[in-house]
Amino acid sequence: xxxxxxxxxxxxxCKSFDGATYVVDGVNLKIADGAYCCFIGxxxxxxxxxxxxxxxxxxxxxxxxxxxxQNVVGLAPVQRRTAMMFQSYALFPHLTVRExxxxxxxxxxxxxxxxxxxxxxxxxxxxxxxxxxxxxxxLSGGQQQRVALARAAITEPRVLLLDEPLxxxxxxxxxxxxxxxxxxxxxxxxxxxxxxxxxxxxxALADLVVVMEQGRIKQAGPARDxxxxxxxxxxxxxxxxxxxxxxxxxxxxxASFTLAQAAPEGIEVPLRPRSAVxxxxxxxxxxxxxxxxxxxxxxxxxxxxxxSLPSRVLAIEYQGYFVKVMLDTVPDDEFVAYVPxxxxxxxxxxxxxxxxxxxxxxxxxxxx
Amino acid sequence: MSAVLADMPKSDVSxxxxxxxxxxxxxxxxxxxxxFYVLAALFAFYVIALYGPMFCIxxxxxQDIRGGLVFPMKGHSLHWFVDLFTQVxxxxxxxxxxxxxxxxxxxxVITVVVSFFAGLGFRKRFRGDTFVFYMxxxxxxxxxxxxxxxxxxxxxxxxxxxxxxxxxxxxxLSWTLPFGVLVMFAxxxxxxxxxxxxAYDLGASRWQSxxxxxxxxxxxxxxxxxxxxxxxxxxxxxxxxxxxxxLNTLPLEIWSxxxxxxxxxxxxxxxxxxxxxxxxxxxxxxxxxLIQKRRGSATKG
Numbered sequence: 001x002x003x004x005x006x007x008x009x010x011x012x013x014c015k016s017f018d019g020a021t022y023v024v025d026g027v028n029l030k031i032a033d034g035a036y037c038c039f040i041g042x043x044x045x046x047x048x049x050x051x052x053x054x055x056x057x058x059x060x061x062x063x064x065x066x067x068x069x070q071n072v073v074g075l076a077p078v079q080r081r082t083a084m085m086f087q088s089y090a091l092f093p094h095l096t097v098r099e100x101x102x103x104x105x106x107x108x109x110x111x112x113x114x115x116x117x118x119x120x121x122x123x124x125x126x127x128x129x130x131x132x133x134x135x136x137x138x139l140s141g142g143q144q145q146r147v148a149l150a151r152a153a154i155t156e157p158r159v160l161l162l163d164e165p166l167x168x169x170x171x172x173x174x175x176x177x178x179x180x181x182x183x184x185x186x187x188x189x190x191x192x193x194x195x196x197x198x199x200x201x202x203x204a205l206a207d208l209v210v211v212m213e214q215g216r217i218k219q220a221g222p223a224r225d226x227x228x229x230x231x232x233x234x235x236x237x238x239x240x241x242x243x244x245x246x247x248x249x250x251x252x253x254x255a256s257f258t259l260a261q262a263a264p265e266g267i268e269v270p271l272r273p274r275s276a277v278x279x280x281x282x283x284x285x286x287x288x289x290x291x292x293x294x295x296x297x298x299x300x301x302x303x304x305x306x307x308s309l310p311s312r313v314l315a316i317e318y319q320g321y322f323v324k325v326m327l328d329t330v331p332d333d334e335f336v337a338y339v340p341x342x343x344x345x346x347x348x349x350x351x352x353x354x355x356x357x358x359x360x361x362x363x364x365x366x367x368x
Numbered sequence: 369m370s371a372v373l374a375d376m377p378k379s380d381v382s383x384x385x386x387x388x389x390x391x392x393x394x395x396x397x398x399x400x401x402x403x404f405y406v407l408a409a410l411f412a413f414y415v416i417a418l419y420g421p422m423f424c425i426x427x428x429x430x431q432d433i434r435g436g437l438v439f440p441m442k443g444h445s446l447h448w449f450v451d452l453f454t455q456v457x458x459x460x461x462x463x464x465x466x467x468x469x470x471x472x473x474x475x476x477v478i479t480v481v482v483s484f485f486a487g488l489g490f491r492k493r494f495r496g497d498t499f500v501f502y503m504x505x506x507x508x509x510x511x512x513x514x515x516x517x518x519x520x521x522x523x524x525x526x527x528x529x530x531x532x533x534x535x536x537x538x539x540x541l542s543w544t545l546p547f548g549v550l551v552m553f554a555x556x557x558x559x560x561x562x563x564x565x566x567a568y569d570l571g572a573s574r575w576q577s578x579x580x581x582x583x584x585x586x587x588x589x590x591x592x593x594x595x596x597x598x599x600x601x602x603x604x605x606x607x608x609x610x611x612x613x614x615l616n617t618l619p620l621e622i623w624s625x626x627x628x629x630x631x632x633x634x635x636x637x638x639x640x641x642x643x644x645x646x647x648x649x650x651x652x653x654x655x656x657x658l659i660q661k662r663r664g665s666a667t668k669g
Contacts, residue, residue, distance in 0.1 A: 057565060078571040090566035094584040094662075104570035107580070135662075151570070 005068040006158035006191035007033040008054065013063035015049050015215075023049045024060070025215035031208060033068075036185050036192045038202035041212035041238070047195045048163055050212075054193060055084040055161045067159060082159040083152035088168060089144050091136035097147050098123065098132045104155045118154060125187070126150045141169045142177055149181075153188060160185075162194045166201060178204060199239050203227050211235050232368045233284045242286040243335045244367070249281045256361070259283060267307045269364045277366070284367040291363040292337035294325060294355045296347075304360040311335065313353045325349065329357050422642070429635035437630060448636040461621060461637060467532050468618035469644075472601040474533070475540050479597035480590055483548035487556040488582075490549075508546040512606030515542060520610035530613040539607035544597045551596055555589030588656040595652040599645065 008031040015024040024046040031037045039047040052058040054065055056077040064071050072080045083104075091100050098119050099106075105115035123132050126146040136144055145165060152160055165181065166174045182205055185192045196202055202209050203223040210220040211234075218238075219231045230236035236244050247259040250266050257277050258266040269285050277283060293302055301308055311327035318324075323344040329335035337357060349355060428435070432443030453462050490497065507515070519539045523530045530536070563585060567577040583590070605619045612620055618641065625634050 055569065057569070076571075077569045084566075084569045086562050086566055088560075088562060090560070090562040092563060092566070092581055092585070094587075094659075103567070103572075103580070107567075107570060107572040107576045155571070 004158060005033045007031060007068060008159065008191065008193075009064075009066040010050070010054075011064040011066065013050070013053065013060045013065060015046070015053060015058065016061045022061075022215050024053070027063070027215075027217055029210065029217060029220060031191060031193065034189055034191055035207045036182065036205055037194065037208040037210065038206035039193065039195045039210045039212060040197065040199065040202040041218075043197060045212040046215040047210075047212050051084075051161050051163055051193060051195050054159065055082050056080050057084070078155075080159075081155075081157050082161060083155060083157035084161040085148045085152045085163065085165055087163045087165070089136075089148035091144060091147055091151070093136055096133050096135055097128055097139070100136065100147055101151045101154055103151060108155075119150075122150045122154050126184075142173045145169065145177055146180070149184060153184070157190065159191045159193065160188070162192065164195055164197070166196070166198075174201070181205065203239075211238060213238075228288070229365065230286060230367065233286075236284075236286045236367060241289055242365075243289055243292065243329075244284055244286050244333060245330050245335075246282060246284045246333075249277050249279050249283055251279060252277060257283075257366075259285060267309075267364065268361050269366050270362055272366050275366070286365045286367055287359050288363060289336045290322070290338040291359045292335075293358050294337055294339060294349065295358055297354055297356055299356075301356070301358050302360075304362070305358040306361045307364075308356040308358040311355055311357045313349050313351050313355060316349065316351060327355070327357055422638075425635045425638045426642070429632055429639045431632050435632040437632065437634075448631065448633040449640070451631070452633045452636045452640070460616065461618075461625075464616045464618045464621035465640075467615060468602055471532055471537060471540070471617060472598045474537060475544050475601035476594050476597040478541060479544045479548040480594050482545055483552040483593050484583075484586075484590065486549045487552035490553065491556060491561070504546045504549060507542045510542075512543065512604075513609065515539060516607040516610040519607070523611070530611050532608070532612045532615055532617055535611035535613065536608045536617065539611045540601050540604050543604065543607055544600045547596050547600060548593045551593050552589065555586055555592070558589075559586060588659050591652050591655050591659075595649065598648055602645070602648075603641075 008029075010027050010029045013024055013027045014022055016022045027046075027050060039050060041047050049058060053060050054067075056072070056075060056079075060073060065073050067080055067082070077084070092103065095103065098116060101122055102115040102119035105118055110118075120129075120132065123129055126149060128143060128146055128150070131139060131143060136147065139147065145168075148165075162181070166177055169177055178201060181192070181194070194202075194205060203226070206223050208220060209223045209226045211218045211226060213234055219226055219235045226235065227239050227241065230239055230242065233244050233246075236242040245259070245267070247267070250258045250260040252258075252271075256268055256270045258268055260266050267285070269283075271277070293305070295301060295308065297310065309329045311329040313325060314328055315326040316323060317326075318341075319338075320341070322338045322340055325337045325339055325344075327335045327337065335357065424439075427441065428437070428439070429448055430444050430446070431441055431448065432445040433447050434442040435448065436442065490501075516539050519535050519542075520530055523535045528534065559582070563581050564577055567581045572580065603619055604617075605623065608617050608620060616624065622634075622637060622641075625637070
């Protein structure tokens with residue numbers, strides 16, 4: 001009896017193409033049935049390889065891939081009941097939209113009338129009825145994507161795998177199709193695994209964000225966790241929105257410690273629960289860019305702020321609802337403050353101004 | 369004068385504003401640059417040199433019974449075409465034409481099938497692939513006459529009778545196959561292997577993926593390979609000369625006719641074979657255009 005559940009477990013999955021270097025290096029992960037999971041990382045981090053291994057287009061060198069309680073390594077995609085949406089959609093250029101969508105039913109030997117009826121129902125679901133008789137070359141990028149989605153979904157797979165599905169679209173369409181993907185996922189009620197290198201896409205869509213680097217998982221968790229509480233410097237920098245500072249621990253005082261830095265009095269950082277640092281350790285901390293407030297020298301710091309770092313304004317970018325202010329606070333890393341538009345223009349800074357960068361002590365986050 | 373200026377369309381007005389330096393080479397309504405006439409004359413000369421001789425033959429083949437081998441034209445009729453297919457003294461035109469068409473069809477089928485599978489095979493590297501490739505190119509650069517002679521000798525040594533459907537077929541394939549495979553490589557390089565992967569993902573077997581995806585997508589290329597195979601075989605001379613055995617193919621028949629036939633039926637034969645060639649090429653190109661059209665003018669990505 002085949003399971004209809006689309007929960008996935010990766011256990012010690014490794015992949016090497018040449019026997020020497022591992023593209024995927026010991027990945028363990030559980031993805032719940034019906035979850036929207038995004039793999040994110042720079043190109044070459046192994047995210048697409050993981051996707052292809054789950055899809056059955058590559059076999060792992062070691063490890064198990066379990067879908068719905070069944071180890072699927074060595075099975076064909078059809079037997080796994082997975083379906084893949086390819087990066088460039090891979091629509092068959094010689095078949096119409098309807099024939100493309102009906103293809104999977106055709107190779108299963110369904111009669112022509114049955115499969116075309118099923119295809120038409122699916123075409124309606126993705127709102128392409130008026131384009132049913134067109135060829136892929138006669139469709140826009142967004143329409144092609146919907147055809148690819150419908151073609152993959154028609155066999156009622158329990159897992160749908162999407163390889164950078166939005167990368168071929170322009171910015172505006174990307175945001176629009178993003179919502180459409182989420183809508184389809186909820187409508188179909190199946191597990192979606194989506195590979196992307198765009199942070200915004202991942203946190204906008206996913207229930208589970210998996211950040212990867214060099215074949216390993218750096219952090220996996222709900223979008224908000226990964227964005228607001230990155231484990232380490234890599235995740236903080238990759239997901240963005242954080243300033244990362246490093247320094248040595250000067251003293252440990254109960255629930256917080258002090259980091260020696262450019263500021264004469266050091267930076268006070270709350271300790272993570274169940275973690276310990278000792279004096280002399282080199283530690284990275286993250287401060288959200290939108291938590292940083294800028295105060296002119298000599299003025300009072302906002303309540304709750306104990307640290308203030310003197311900085312010079314390097315550049316200013318207007319971003320609409322906020323203003324991006326780039327500072328030289330730390331010598332080697334970039335340090336940016338996202339100042340709300342209204343706050344900024346109440347007392348605007350100019351490039352070259354000296355300001356004090358400050359934040360509420362509790363919002364500094366020590367990194368692993 | 370002012371009236372003329374007022375009547376000038378807007379586009380012309382804008383042209384007069386254009387910098388004077390562009391005038392010399394920019395095409396304008398009034399006159400073309402002198403280089404146009406030089407190049408046009410050169411092109412006309414080329415076309416005449418290319419098609420003139422052929423048209424002389426086509427025209428002379430439509431003379432009546434008094435016709436000779438040279439101009440001027442004596443009357444006009446289809447006499448020499450009838451003569452071509454009825455008179456025995458002009459040689460076995462009908463038989464050789466028949467054989468040539470059959471041979472060309474067999475060669476075409478084998479070339480298309482083998483080239484297609486070679487194209488599939490050469491997508492991945494395999495042991496000795498360069499060796500196989502150079503062997504193939506080798507038979508392409510070997511002088512045809514020598515190759516034909518060798519094939520004939522080999523058949524003789526093995527005690528086999530040379531004939532158009534055995535030894536000549538083999539000799540012609542040594543010519544059409546490398547061509548077909550080279551064309552197929554070019555065709556294959558434009559085939560996106562993701563289509564195959566998508567077919568596999570959707571549950572297609574290897575055979576279904578070839579039949580339902582690869583062959584239809586590659587169809588224009590396969591027609592091109594077929595066209596190559598057919599035309600190369602249809603007018604093949606050097607390799608067939610020593611291998612056709614007792615019964616001639618059409619090019620061999622024409623060659624022997626040039627030695628002993630002194631009537632315009634030789635020209636009639638030229639006209640007929642040209643028409644056949646054009647029909648085949650036209651049909652092939654028509655098929656490709658039809659496929660492309662059905663598929664939408666541009667295949668993106």
